[in-house]
Amino acid sequence: MQDALIINTRDLDFQLFEVLQAETLTRRARHADHSRETFGAALDTAHAVAVETFAPHNRLLDEHEPQFDGQRVSMPDEVKQALDALRGTGFLAAGKDYEWGGMQLPSLISFACLSLFKSANIATSSYAMLTTANANVIERFGSATQKRKYLRALFEGRAFGTMALTEPQAGSSLSDLVTTATPNDDGTYSIRGSKIFISGGDHELSENIVHLVLARIPGGPPGVKGISLFTVPKFHVNDDGSLGARNDVALAGLIHKMGWRGTTSTMLSFGEHGECVGELVGEPHHGLAYMFHMMNEARIGVGLGAVMLGYRGYLASLDYARERPQGRRPDNKNPLDPQLPLIEHADVRRMLLAQKAYVEGAYALCLYAARLVDEQHTGESDAARADAALLLDLLTPVVKSWPSQWCLEANSLAIQIHGGYGYTREYPVEQFYRDNRLNMIHEGTHGIQAIDLLGRKVVMKQGAALALLAREIRHTIDATRSHAPLHAHAQALDHAWRDLSLTVEALLPALAHETERALANANAFLEAFGHIVLAWTWLKQAIVASAALPGARDETDADFYRGKLHACQWFFRWELPRVALMLATLRSLDDTTLEMAPQWF
C-alpha cells in the first residue's frame, strides 16, 4: 500500500505540456520570466511538500477530526505544520503579481500545483484553497484599505479566508438570507446573523480569519437584489496591519461530517453581542455578483478536489490490482496453477479502465478550465479573452458536477477492486469515497448546477456560449482527420452534439414559456451535456496521443499513449452511448416527475 501515490506524473506532464501546451504561456508578458524549467520546479516543489507534509496525516486527521471545547478548536499539529510548509513555498500567491510577493505563474500551473495538495490531503488543502479564492475577491472588488489590511496577510497565509453564504433557513435559496448589516456612523457595518456550513470558519491554524459575509443592508430590495458583501475579520486589523481586539464572531458549533473531516465545517454567530463590525465590499446590493466570483472559483476547486480524490483511489487500486494474487482465468480450472494478479481479470481491468477514463478525463477538463482562466486574463486579443470567459462560464457547472459524480463512482470502483479490504479503514480507499461524497452538495448541489446550465448558461446571450463550444468541438473533430483510428469516435461525438443541439431547440419554447416543465429534467441534461464534454476531452487527449505514439521515446512511453487511446475507446463505447437515451427522454418533455403528486409517495 503506497499511501503517498498522489499522481501519475507522466499524465500530469502530458496534460500540461502536450495537451494544453503550457509552455506557450511563457510567450506572454506576464509570464515572460518563466520557462518549462520554472514550471517544472514549481510542480516539483508542490509535489515534494504534498508528499512529505500533506499526505502523511491524511488518515490521522480523518480519525482525529477537529474538536471544539467551547473555547478553541484543536486538531492534530500536523495540519499546521503542513500549512506552514505550504506558506513557506509561497504557493498561496503563486499566480499573483510580484508586488504582492507572488510568482506570476499561469493559473494552469498554480492549479496543477494545487491539485497535488488536494490529492495528498483534501481536508488540509481546503484551508489554502479558500484563502486564495477569498483573497481574489478582495483583490478584485475590495477598496484600497481592504486590500492593504487583508491581502498580504492572506497571500502569506497569516490570515486564512472563508466564504459565508449559507444560513440555516436558506440552504440553496440565497434569496432568503436574513443576516443584516446595519450602517454605523464611521462607514462600517454592524453584522448580525447566523451562518452554517462555513468551511474553515474557525481554527487556530492562522493568526486571523477573514470572513466574506453576505448580508442585507436594511431598506434594500428583497431577494438576491438586496444582498451585499462584507469583510468580517475574526480579529480586527489595525491600519499598520497589526491585529487588534477580537471581533464579535462566535463559533456556535462544529458540524460532524461523514468525510472531509479535517476541514472544520462551522456554525457561526455574527454579532451576538451587537459588536460585530464588517466593511462593505464594493457597492451595496451587488454582493452576490462579487461572491460568485469566489463561488465560481470554488466550484472549479470542488471539481478538481473530486478529481484528485478519484485519482488517488485509482492509483491505490491499480497498485493493489498489480500486487494481489487472486484466482485464475475463467477457463483454467487447475487449482495447482499459481494465482494471477487481480489485474489479469477482465472485470478488474474494466474497473481500472473506468476509473482511468473518469479521473484522467475529468483531470483534463479541470486543467482545461484553468487554461481558460489564463486565456481570460492574458489571451492575445479582446475577443480571445471574452471567448474564454464565456466558455468557462458555460463549462463551470460541468467542471463542478461531473467529477463529483463520476470520480465518486471511481472511488466506489477502487473499493470494489480491494474486495473486503476496500471497506476497511485499514486501507485508504474508503476514506476517499467518504470525502468525495460531499462534492455533489457543497458549493451548489447537482440540482443547482443543472438549473444553472440549462436555465441560464445554455440560453445566455442568445446561445452564444453553446455556439462557441460547438465551434471548439468542431475543431477537435476536424483535427481527427489524419488519425484514422479516431474517425469512429469523431463521428460519435458529432452525432451526440447534433442530438444535444436538437434537444436544446426542442426545449427552447418550454424554457421561455413553461419554465418548470422545461427544467423538470434539467438533471438529465446536465448528465448528457457532461458526458459529451468529457467525450470531447478524451478525443482531444487521443489526438495528441495518436500523434505522439509513432515518435514515442521508448516502450514505456508508447504504452502510456496506448493507454490513453484505449481509455478513450472505452469511454466512447461504454459511456457516451448513454447520452442518446437521456436526450430522447428530455426532448419528449417527459413529465413523470412533475406529475408525481406529493401524496402519492
Added chain:
Amino acid sequence: MQDALIINTRDLDFQLFEVLQAETLTRRARHADHSRETFGAALDTAHAVAVETFAPHNRLLDEHEPQFDGQRVSMPDEVKQALDALRGTGFLAAGKDYEWGGMQLPSLISFACLSLFKSANIATSSYAMLTTANANVIERFGSATQKRKYLRALFEGRAFGTMALTEPQAGSSLSDLVTTATPNDDGTYSIRGSKIFISGGDHELSENIVHLVLARIPGGPPGVKGISLFTVPKFHVNDDGSLGARNDVALAGLIHKMGWRGTTSTMLSFGEHGECVGELVGEPHHGLAYMFHMMNEARIGVGLGAVMLGYRGYLASLDYARERPQGRRPDNKNPLDPQLPLIEHADVRRMLLAQKAYVEGAYALCLYAARLVDEQHTGESDAARADAALLLDLLTPVVKSWPSQWCLEANSLAIQIHGGYGYTREYPVEQFYRDNRLNMIHEGTHGIQAIDLLGRKVVMKQGAALALLAREIRHTIDATRSHAPLHAHAQALDHAWRDLSLTVEALLPALAHETERALANANAFLEAFGHIVLAWTWLKQAIVASAALPGARDETDADFYRGKLHACQWFFRWELPRVALMLATLRSLDDTTLEMAPQWF
C-alpha cells in the same frame, strides 16, 4: 427527524397480501394453524421489537463500534438487550417445526419480519440472520449428534452462528483455501488455519458461537473438490447440551469498517495450540456445496439488507422533503412569497421517485424470492417445487447484487435531498450509505455474481432456468391485457426480454469456446438482466395496483396505488431503456477491457 421510520406498512401489506397473496399459504398443511391474523400478529411483534429495541441504538453502535482489548469483545449493552428481546419473541426459529420450538411460519412472513429488524438496525440484526442461516445448514446436513448439540441452542439464541470461508490469501478464490482438518482417532478433526472477514466471529452476546468452517482433509483433491465443512464451537458442548471447555479458536483481531460497524468482522485463528476440534458435516469433500446452502441464504439476506438500508433512507428523505421549506418554483422570482417544501421541486421529486422505484422494486424482488423458498418447500407438486428451486437459483445473483447497487444509489439520493445536512453525522442518512456500501462486496462481489449468472445460471440445464423465467415474464405481460395504461410497459418489457434472449444466443458459442472473452463483460449482463427483472417486478406491482385502484377504500388508498403506477412508469421511462445499450455492446463481444494491457495503465 423520525429516526424510527423503518417501513411503510401499507407497502408491506401490499407486497405480502396483494402481490404475493401470502394468505393462500395458510391452505398448506405446514401452515394450517396460521391465518392472516397470525401473520399480522407476527409482523406487528417484529415491528414493535424492531422500533423499540433495535432502532434506538443504530447510531450509538456506529459511533461506539465493538472493541477488543486482547481478552474480550465489548460493545454497547443495547445490542445484547435488543437480541434478548428478539430471542424472547422466538423469531430465530420463526419458520421452524413446532418440535424445535418454531412457529412454522412461511418463509415469506419470517423474511418480512427479518426485514424490519434489518431496517431498524442492520448491524445488530446480522447476528440473528447469520444464526438462522447457520442452523439451517446443520438442520439439513448435520448428523443427529450435531443437531442435538447445536440446533436448539441456535434456535433459542443461546448460541449464535457464523460462516467461516474466507482466508487472507484467498478472498473470492475458494479453491485456494488452505485451512486443514486432520482426522483424530475419535472421529473428530483437528482444525488449523486462519480465517478473515468472519462476521460475528467473536462477541459476548451469546453463551456460545458455532462456526461453520471450510477446511481441507489432508490427502483430498486440490481445489474446491477437496473442501469439507466442519462445526467448530467456541466452547465445547457436552452431550447433555451444557458447555464445556473453551475450544482452540482465538480472535486475532477485529476489522474496522467504514459502515456496518456494529457487526464484528473478525480475523480468527483456528488451532494455534493444536487443540481446535471440529466435527465433519456430511460427507468429506462436499463442504462447499453444503456451505452454499448457507451462502445462498446469506446472499438473499444481503440483498434484503441492502433494500432495507435504502428503504430507511428513502423514508427519512421523504419526511425531510415534506418538512423542509426551501426556495420557490423556477418561474416564481418573488422573494416575498413563502418558501415551498422541498418536495414541491421537480428535481427533488425525481430523487424521491427514483428511490421509491429502487427500494420498493427491490423489496418486491426480495419478498418474491422468499415466496419462492416457500414454493420450493411446500409447493403443491414436485414440478412446482422444482421450478421454484430453479427460478430462485437463477435469480439469486440478482437478488444479491441489484439492491446492493441501486439501493446504495437510493441512499446517495437520500443524502442529496438533505443537502449539506445529508453528509453530517447529525442526520441518519450518511450512515445508511456507509452501511450499504459493504453489500456489493461481502458474500460474493458483483464480479462473482456476474460470472455466476452468465457463466453458470444462464446455461445450466440447457437454459431451463432462463426458459422458465421467460414463461413467468410472459404470464405477466399477458396479464396486462385488461390494463390499457400498462400496455406500453408490457411491450417494452417484451422487447427487452427478446433483446436479452438474442444476446444470450449470440454469447453461447463464446461461452462454450472462449470463456474469457464471453465473460469479459459479464458485469454488463448482470446489470441488464437485473434491470429487466426489476422492470418485471414493477409490472407485477402495477397490475395489482391498476386492478385495485377502482375499488380503493378511500383517497389515501387510491393515492397509494397511483404512486405504485407512477413509480412503475418512472422505471420504464428512465431506467429500462439503459438495457438495450448494454445488450448491444455485449452482443458485439466488445473486447475493450480484455485488450487493455496491464502496462498501459
